[in-house]
Amino acid sequence: MNRRVIAIAILCVGLAALAFGIALGQHEIVRSWLQVFSDAYAPFFPQPP
């Protein structure tokens, strides 16, 4: 099979996995692990009103 076809197929599967992961809220797991950064940098970011 053509390499380019395989590459596009892999890319589509990757995008689908990424979208599914975000839909399931897995990015929140990443966010919670990185909470230390949020804490450390909270003074730098604008606070919600």
Next chain:
Amino acid sequence: MSVTENKSEPEEEHERIWDRIGRPFTRWKKTLLEKSRPHKTLHYWVKKAFEELLAIRIIRFIVQLSAFLVLFYAGIVFVLGYDPLMGTIFSGVAWLIPIFGYIPMPFDMPQGIAQGTATSFFDLIQFIGQQGVFPYIAVGVILIVPILVGRSFCGWICPFGFVQDLFALTPIRKRFPSKKLDQRLKSVKYVILFIVLFFVAWLGVSTFFGIDANLRGAIPLEFATALWTTINPSSTFFVILPYLYLYGVISPILTEWNPPFLAWGIPMYIRLGFLIVVLLVALFMTRPFCRYLCPTGAMMGLVGEFSFLTISRSATECLGPTCDSPRCKQACPVGIDVMAKPFGPIHDRECILCLDCVAKCGHDSVKVEYG
């Protein structure tokens, strides 16, 4: 029929003499001519210096150094729990860190330790997988990034790759194993990858069905949480060493806080010993960890083989075996013989797209291609 076959004996003798004397002499004369060219004015040297300044290797070094500093500083912020440069002019630069941190990067981030944060996709696969959840985001990243840019993260961003590059700068003669042994050793990283993924899947499925207690009880907590990250020399270098310095036995600032992963036990001896061995070998060989051991690179290589971004060998300009200075092969830090590859795009899963071969080729026959 070629002309050489019709040559008489004196002619052949003349050819031999020409080979021994004439051609080197011609080269010498050519060098003299080049040196005496009138265009070598100040403008020429300024232009040359500018070109040298923008050489690929220098650009790569600057990118690597920047990534190293940002990621190293991210490790320090993580270890301390606050920004030590807060309030200074440099604190603005540190804004990059949380931006970096929220993106699962396709390489071993220094923060990826068992008890810490995880931003490397391979760390994510271990952390999330062992909890009995399929790591969709991590798998998505491993599929997307290498397809788009190959293993260029290994060559341009990876901070541990940069450390190995620095070690390789030492004026020690580099030694490489034979081609056969090299090929065998390169497969070790795929074995490591398989073992780690198998272990994560085993633990993840056990956790999913609630039968993981015995398995977790049989192995130290760190290995269960992230088998590879626990012993990864990158994590040891960027996180464990600062931790040890700031809170551990090496530190003058001893605190009551004593996290278990800093205890002087078997995991600590393994990770420190592993790091020392890798760094020692890096003095005698370019990128030994990337070549033989890194499962993250192995994973990226398997997908990156189909990457849109590749190195290409020009059929019209490459001299092949007749090349008088095969510097592309000598320049490759992971030992790819560029000239042994067929013409056109080179799909090699070991290629870290450092572009050293592109920079070194004197005939402009190694190029970058996309598509």
